[in-house]
Every structure is written in structure tokens, then in C-alpha cells.
Amino acid sequence: MRAWLSVLKGVMAVGLVMAVLGILFVDFGVVTDVPWEYFEQEIQGSTEIDSGPSESAPEIRETKEQDSQNAEETGSGQLIVETYTAEPTMGETFTAETETQGMAVNGALWQELTLSEQQLIERGKVIYLTFDDGPTRHTAELLDILAKYNVKATFFVTGESRDYVGLIGRAKEEGHTVGIHCFYHDYKTVYASERAYFADMQMIDDLIFEQTGERAELVRFPGGSSNQVSRFNKGIMTRLTKLVEEKGYRYFDWNVLSGDAGETRETAEIIQNIKEGILKKDIAVVLQHDIYDYSIAAVEEIIVWGMENGYVFLPLTMDSPTIHHPIAN
Ligand SMILES: [Zn+2]
Numbered sequence: 001m002r003a004w005l006s007v008l009k010g011v012m013a014v015g016l017v018m019a020v021l022g023i024l025f026v027d028f029g030v031v032t033d034v035p036w037e038y039f040e041q042e043i044q045g046s047t048e049i050d051s052g053p054s055e056s057a058p059e060i061r062e063t064k065e066q067d068s069q070n071a072e073e074t075g076s077g078q079l080i081v082e083t084y085t086a087e088p089t090m091g092e093t094f095t096a097e098t099e100t101q102g103m104a105v106n107g108a109l110w111q112e113l114t115l116s117e118q119q120l121i122e123r124g125k126v127i128y129l130t131f132d133d134g135p136t137r138h139t140a141e142l143l144d145i146l147a148k149y150n151v152k153a154t155f156f157v158t159g160e161s162r163d164y165v166g167l168i169g170r171a172k173e174e175g176h177t178v179g180i181h182c183f184y185h186d187y188k189t190v191y192a193s194e195r196a197y198f199a200d201m202q203m204i205d206d207l208i209f210e211q212t213g214e215r216a217e218l219v220r221f222p223g224g225s226s227n228q229v230s231r232f233n234k235g236i237m238t239r240l241t242k243l244v245e246e247k248g249y250r251y252f253d254w255n256v257l258s259g260d261a262g263e264t265r266e267t268a269e270i271i272q273n274i275k276e277g278i279l280k281k282d283i284a285v286v287l288q289h290d291i292y293d294y295s296i297a298a299v300e301e302i303i304v305w306g307m308e309n310g311y312v313f314l315p316l317t318m319d320s321p322t323i324h325h326p327i328a329n
Contacts, residue, residue, distance in 0.1 A: 109303070139167045
């Protein structure tokens, strides 16, 4: 009897250990619910990102690569990006099959997605390119670059450059996500009060509607939700982040900084910052500003590098993983 009892205890102990290990593996092996908290811990500065859970990142990456290899072998999923160096020969004759595998267009890389956003998120290696403060005289060139690779991005727009607001419509038409940034990029005005914030938001939302025929669903706060520039109005970000979500919007911050907002004007340095940031993430939300030509000049190299290294580029949606900074006001 005793012997049976101790065997039973032994089995229970093993079961308990396996359950704990199971939880650990779910946490680190599969990008499902849990790891998004991880992004929420991380704010802008690369030093903070370094001090975080970056040591576990290579493990996650390995798992992902294995998963995607398995998916290819079993035919249950197909990686999207393929490199073509041959002369383009397809033109009018391309078939449904070549379309799903990616194809050469003028000899360039071409992203064709055959998996859903959720499937790609589970697989990892997803890059969300986001551009704030436009449209400007540089935005058309940016849209051309994105179109060349069939890459979709996200534009958090303003109403500042009247001559270029038509590009909001073009961005939407070409499959990009258009989100709300602000009409006037003036912190003192926008964060003066809740009423002031929503009055400005209404203006930019109306402009987006006028240009695209649809209301925006996504929001990026000027300066991000972690901004301290609004501290002249104590607690405004705590209140606005709640109110915006109560009204049915989703707001997004970022977890990869390009450094184009003042740290550097060197395209090479911007490229370096973005690549380094992306390498630390399974899901990267990159912040750039399409008001700077030297930042736009970085985009093509990032796309080519990303595609050649098995990343996919997606536009943010209501279903994208939450990337929130800690609120500092
Ligand atoms: Zn901005």
C-alpha cells in the first residue's frame, strides 16, 4: 500500500513539474497572448530594450523558424517572400499559383501574403512600418517605394500640409492603413484639455473620411502615449488613453525607433537603428516620419533586407498586437 502511495505521489510530482514547464513553454515558445505584455514594458530608448528580456529572444526566433519550415514541409502554410534575380518574364501571363508564391516585377522583390495576420503573428518576424506626421511632399515617393514591393504600411496622418492631403486617399486606395495622429501637430493645443484633443481629432477624422470615404479606427497620440510633453496638463494621457479606447478606437505606440525625430539625419544610421531594433523583436512596430526625405530614403533598404531575411510587412489593424508604452502622465 505504502509503495503504491509513493508511486502515486511520484506521478503527481512529475505531473506538476510538467504542468509548470508547459506554462513556461507556452510563454516563451509560442507568440500568443502573453508576450504582448513584454512590449508594454518596453519604451522608446534602446537601452531599456536591451535591459529587457532580449536574452530569450534568440530562442523564440529559433522556434519560429522551425515552425515556418515545418509549415512549408507539410504544406499547411507557405512563406510569402521569394527572391527573384532573373529577368521578369511573367507580365500578363502570371497565374494564380505564381501570384501566391510571390513573383518578379521588374526584377524586384514582391511581397504576396498567403497567411492571415494572426497566422503571421504566430509565426513571428512581422514588421509593421508606421509613418507619422504626413502626408508631405515626400509621401508620394514613399508610396511608390511601398508599391514597388507590394508592402503595406500604416500612416498616422495630420492635416498640416494642405497641398498633400490627397495622398491620404491614395494611401488608403493602395491598401495601407490610415490612422489618426492629429490635425494640428501642436502639443499645447492638442493636450490643453480632453475637449481640445477630441475637437482636433474630429477635424483629422473628418479629413480622413473626406479623402477615403471611411472613418479611421486606429490612433497614434502625438508624442506617443508615453509622452511627457503633455505634463503641463497633469494626467491627460491617463485620461485620453482610456477615453479613446472607450470610444472604440485602438491606439498604437511603437517598439522600434528609427531615430529620425532628432537623433540623426543620416539615412545609414536610421537604417542601422531600424535593423537593430527589428532583430530584437518577433513583432516590430517601427516609427518613422514621412516629413523627412532622409528617413524615407531608408525604407527601400529596410524592405529588401526584411524580405531577404524572412520578415513580412503588414499594415496595423484592429486585430494587431497591442503595443503600448507605459503612460508617464
Ligand atoms: Zn507626430
